[in-house]
Amino acid sequence: MVTGSPTTAPTPLEEELARIAGAVLDPELPVLTLAELGVLRGVHVHGPGRVEVELTPTYTGCPAVEAMSTDIENALHDHGIPDVSVVTVLSPAWSTDDISEEGRRKLAEFGIAPPRPQGPAGGPIPLTLAIRCPHCGSTDTELLSRFSSTACKALRRCAACREPFDHFKEL
Amino acid sequence: MTARTTTGDAGATTVPAATLALGDDALVLAQRLGEWAGGAPVLEEEVALANIALDLLGQARVLLSLVGDEDELAYLREERAFRNCQLVEQPNGDFAHTIARQLYFSTYQHLLYRRLAAGDSPLAGLAAKAVKEVAYHQDHAEHWTLRLGDGTEESHRRMQAACDALWRYTGELFQPLDGLDLDTEAMERAWLDSVTAVLGRATLTVPPGPRTGAWSAGAGRQGLHTESFGRMLAEMQHLHRSHPGASW
Incomplete structure (x- = not known):
């Protein structure tokens, strides 16, 4: 804070x-x-x-x-x-890395896959982590649309449980 | 609506002409994309185009507020007072035209904001934020260009026609902007490299014609606009002009 x-x-x-x-x-x-x-x-x-x-x-x-x-x-x-x-205030720009650990946990509980950590800009290139289905936990998920219910989310679908879900995009 | 936003250390802009031009680009393209509401090819695209429009509208509100009253600037100026480039005012056409416009503009806007974010102009704060949003717009446009270009015979034909039709409006993007210290020649080379690579992967041909040209193209920054812009403005402004000062 x-x-x-x-x-x-x-x-x-x-x-x-x-x-x-x-x-x-x-x-x-x-x-x-x-x-x-x-x-x-x-x-x-x-x-x-x-x-x-x-x-x-x-x-x-x-x-x-x-x-x-x-x-x-x-x-x-x-x-x-x-x-x-x-x-x-616009500067410095907000990043999804500013969401707290507790915030990420609550997002997943709410059915929204939390954003993946990005690390500092210009730092080492992070591994691309799979996006986990917030319903069943499977990492076998696919992108349906880059923009979902709001600009900050993408729409994905889980190949395991077939449920669609929102993913909070990394920004 | 009122926006009270601070963009960093500089409260008022020292580059009003460039700020107005970039604000008008964002506002006009937001309005055009908003015209797809209720008529996009699929629901996901309806939502995507509206979200891109919302990002642009947010950028426009910040930029126009740096110049003056955002509502007066958006709703009460005449056509000749708008400084947007002619590319963004071009009609939506079919979906391929909208995607070609998005590809050309988002590639330019990403290059522009990345440079502004690294500089020390009053627009640096906004640019640092917006460049991350525009990266998604560019990604969206590139993927659709690949799908349509390398899709069916029909989608390929339409995508090529759209890229050809809008090509003549892309030269204007690299006219120097008053007061902004930008290497527009380097930006133009980077833009051409990027667009050429995407079109190549999409099995499309880089249009052969000139990128500026006839009397009509390349003068939006001076207030000269193409025919359809007046009709777009009339629709955008009529509610505000019919009910001045109304609120809900």
């Missing part, structure tokens, strides 16, 4: 508010919190009752950002912060 501005360590209040904002659920993947998705970039207290939250989108055009912003505002309002502004 990243809190505070890059130059100063987060205060205990900022850490507490970051926990509250980070516990908000993703509107499209309601089993994941924003902290587990890795989209919460920072919480800054700019004055009494005045807080700025930095959020990064998974995809530039992700329509869930507006719902996330509203949900964060409501969560912090409920915590007694009247003035909440949520700003979108």
Whole structure:
């Protein structure tokens, strides 16, 4: 969890508010919190009752950002912060490597094959791991479409249990 | 809608002309791809084209917001004020035309964003994010080019016709963009190498004609557009113009 501005360590209040904002659920993947998705970039207290939250989108055009912003505002309002502004930051770009281990486990449990780890850009070329069916666990799966219910997912089918499933694409 | 986005250290763009051109490219192609909704050949493609359009729309919103009010720019400008290249405004045609347009444009956009991401212009932040999205668009277009080109006699004929028809609009992509320090000649060589390789694998012929040409092609950046663009804009803008300030 990243809190505070890059130059100063987060205060205990900022850490507490970051926990509250980070516990908000993703509107499209309601089993994941924003902290587990890795989209919460920072919480800054700019004055009494005045807080700025930095959020990064998974995809530039992700329509869930507006719902996330509203949900964060409501969560912090409920915590007694009247003035909440949520700003979108693009840099550094979000990567599926920002999804936490717990987040990956929950995705699989929800029936979505989690993204494979990519490692640092420019590093050694990772092995291409098979994508495992979240229903039966078979690695014998095939790509049906590069884009599925949302831009961040691909549609696959398991050759073992014949069930189609979504795969969170590496980004 | 309003977007409040920070793209990195620079809040306001110092390259408004180039930012507007790239924003218009993304906006216009998003609108064209959106026209497939309800009419794509198969459900998976319907979803794929809509998702690609959504990525482009997101990029357009960020870019246009760097220049001014995104809604005013999208809905209240006249045709001659748009700075998109003529390639993206070309009608969808049959599915092969849409794929050829996607192949030519996504190959260019990936080269462009990769360079911008490595630079220090105000667009670097967006480019670093968008280049990863566009990699999937290019992959999608290349796979379809292979399937159609190396498919049936009919699909091969149509894919070749589409590649030929859009070829004349590809030269404009490599006109220098005002204020951006890009080696457009190197980009053009890389683009030609990439497209030539894909067409070769797809058993298609690299079109023989010029890549810029007649009076009509190659002037979108100066506000000169092809005939069908006005009709596309009318459809895109009419709701906003009919109900100014409406919201739900």
